[in-house]
Amino acid sequence: MSTIEIRKVTKKFGAFTAVKDADLKVEAGEVVCLLGPSGCGKTTTLRMIAGLERATSGDVIIAGQRMNELTPQKRDIAMVFQFYALYPALTVGQNIAMPLHYENLSKADTDARVMKVAKIMHLDTVLDRMPNQISEGEKQRLAVARAIVRDPNCFLFDEPLSRLDVELRHSMRGQIKEVLTGLSKATVIVTHDQLEALTMANRIAIMKDGLIEQVGTPHDVFAKPVNVFVASFIGTPQMNLVEAELKGHANGMASVVLAGQELAVATDPAVAKLKPSKVMIGIRPRAFTSVQEKAADTISAQAELIEPMGAETLIHARTATGGDIRVVVPRDKRVKVGEALNLRPDPRQTHVFGEDGKAVRA
Numbered sequence: 213m214s215t216i217e218i219r220k221v222t223k224k225f226g227a228f229t230a231v232k233d234a235d236l237k238v239e240a241g242e243v244v245c246l247l248g249p250s251g252c253g254k255t256t257t258l259r260m261i262a263g264l265e266r267a268t269s270g271d272v273i274i275a276g277q278r279m280n281e282l283t284p285q286k287r288d289i290a291m292v293f294q295f296y297a298l299y300p301a302l303t304v305g306q307n308i309a310m311p312l313h314y315e316n317l318s319k320a321d322t323d324a325r326v327m328k329v330a331k332i333m334h335l336d337t338v339l340d341r342m343p344n345q346i347s348e349g350e351k352q353r354l355a356v357a358r359a360i361v362r363d364p365n366c367f368l369f370d371e372p373l374s375r376l377d378v379e380l381r382h383s384m385r386g387q388i389k390e391v392l393t394g395l396s397k398a399t400v401i402v403t404h405d406q407l408e409a410l411t412m413a414n415r416i417a418i419m420k421d422g423l424i425e426q427v428g429t430p431h432d433v434f435a436k437p438v439n440v441f442v443a444s445f446i447g448t449p450q451m452n453l454v455e456a457e458l459k460g461h462a463n464g465m466a467s468v469v470l471a472g473q474e475l476a477v478a479t480d481p482a483v484a485k486l487k488p489s490k491v492m493i494g495i496r497p498r499a500f501t502s503v504q505e506k507a508a509d510t511i512s513a514q515a516e517l518i519e520p521m522g523a524e525t526l527i528h529a530r531t532a533t534g535g536d537i538r539v540v541v542p543r544d545k546r547v548k549v550g551e552a553l554n555l556r557p558d559p560r561q562t563h564v565f566g567e568d569g570k571a572v573r574a
């Protein structure tokens with residue numbers, strides 16, 4: 213069974229801990245993206261799974277077998293790197309066939325495998341060309357084709373699309389996801405691009421400073437971030453995180469004072485158990501149900517900067533107490549710089565974080 217598991221895996225470089233107690237299990241047919249800011253330990257984690265880096269402690273288990281001491285070759289993993297090296301003197305078809313070299317297949321079997329993969333990766337019409345005669349997108353697909361032509365235990369991708377331009381990345385994301393879905397293998401993809409992770413992954417592991425902060429579906433990490441780091445890291449524009457004072461609760465609603473105004477927010481039962489305290493309120497820029505109408509439970513602010521984003525407009529507004537709030541409205545909603553806004557957060561889409569930065573959630 214194609215599975216990848218790391219248990220309490222730690223990597224130290226001298227006194228520096230690059231990855232700490234990482235736990236993750238990737239099932240057959242599942243794509244998990246390691247996502248996080250530069251230097252958080254994504255590549256080190258991937259390299260420990262691949263066997264390119266030895267874990268300082270913890271277990272690396274592939275296809276049910278502990279593999280800490282095995283070389284990368286013995287782990288039978290296919291890897292696609294950011295800087296894939298193609299053989300420049302071999303044709304596209306010969307490049308795809310290279311990993312089959314040690315399998316002692318007949319020429320007919322090799323050709324059949326190459327053609328099957330070339331068709332999946334839409335390379336069947338360029339098999340006789342040399343690598344310098346194909347486009348960047350085709351080169352990227354060739355790197356993936358070489359990885360999937362064998363039948364390895366699992367797949368590892370390190371920033372596979374970062375060399376491509378925006379348009380190509382967009383189409384390749386979908387193509388790679390489609391191919392991986394059909395292969396029933398455990399796959400780990402390292403990326404620092406959240407859109408890539410949100411579109412390609414079944415689950416996302418979000419890392420910070422060597423720690424896995426949250427593992428969840430794209431929906432979960434967006435809708436139920438476990439802490440302020442995940443909340444601010446996932447979603448563009450960034451979630452607003454505003455300091456507030458929790459006053460009390462009634463009828464399933466908590467009452468908070470935020471930017472000098474009292475609001476009813478969040479219905480999570482765990483919030484009702486909190487004593488009056490300082491909290492952080494998280495509101496996504498698209499989670500304001502009304503922007504200009506004066507009403508109860510609104511935050512007064514003044515529009516300071518208007519940024520058209522195509523179908524939508526991003527407004528940067530300043531509250532009465534000097535805080536910044538980002539609001540996204542449809543393009544046809546006209547707001548002018550200097551205009552007074554009354555922002556009404558959707559109480560069902562309001563996140564409450566405690567003083568420790570953790571989400572208050574049942």
Ligand code: ATP
Nearest residue numbers: 225228230248249250251252253254255256257404
């Ligand atoms: P990026 O997105 O920039 O590639 P990353 O999340 O993949 O970052 P890693 O490459 O895993 O991060 O590095 C994690 C930390 O470990 C970084 O601070 C890095 O400088 C450090 N590090 C990585 N390799 C070594 C090494 N061989 N010796 C010492 N420190 C290292």
